Amino acid sequence: MSDYRxxxxxxxxEIEQLIAEMLYRLDHNQADTTWELYTExxxxxxxxxxxxxxxxxxxxAKRAKQTDIVGxxxxxxxxxxxxxxxxxxxxxxxxxxxxxxPQTQPASVGEFRERYRKVDGQWRFARREIVPxxxxxxxxxxxxxxxxxxxxxx
Numbered sequence: 646m647s648d649y650r651x652x653x654x655x656x657x658x659e660i661e662q663l664i665a666e667m668l669y670r671l672d673h674n675q676a677d678t679t680w681e682l683y684t685e686x687x688x689x690x691x692x693x694x695x696x697x698x699x700x701x702x703x704x705x706a707k708r709a710k711q712t713d714i715v716g717x718x719x720x721x722x723x724x725x726x727x728x729x730x731x732x733x734x735x736x737x738x739x740x741x742x743x744x745x746x747p748q749t750q751p752a753s754v755g756e757f758r759e760r761y762r763k764v765d766g767q768w769r770f771a772r773r774e775i776v777p778x779x780x781x782x783x784x785x786x787x788x789x790x791x792x793x794x795x796x797x798x799x
Contacts, residue, residue, distance in 0.1 A: 650727040663768045668718040676708035684762050684769045691775030692785050715743040734759040753780035
């Protein structure tokens with residue numbers, strides 16, 4: 646386990662605040678501002694495909710207008726380790742959506758595989774990969790709904 650280099654408490658708190666801010670914005674109709682939490686070369690990868698900051702900005706603007714979809718993210722099991730000057734993280738998540746049936750069952754359960762970089766004194770996402778472990782079909786259907794391709798989800 647020689648590659649296990651956990652972060653110090655201050656770094657942990659700062660990165661956990663970044664993660665919480667991302668999920669707050671997603672859950673509270675502020676998706677149009679999530680791109681701001683990424684580095685200039687930051688990317689997001691997941692059921693909606695790959696997106697750079699410009700694609701995230703366009704997606705977020707569209708998503709923020711879809712006020713009829715309510716979702717909430719719950720996280721835990723945050724593992725953060727140094728990788729040179731950057732930090733790698735794994736965050737376990739549960740996502741609930743009012744479009745899921747039943748609404749009391751998670752729409753998706755999985756992990757965020759993330760890389761964080763400090764820029765101008767602030768931690769930012771350099772890479773965020775959304776990896777559904779359970780509920781992958783619901784995640785794909787949700788991505789299709791957001792993209793306006795409801796019929797294309799399997």
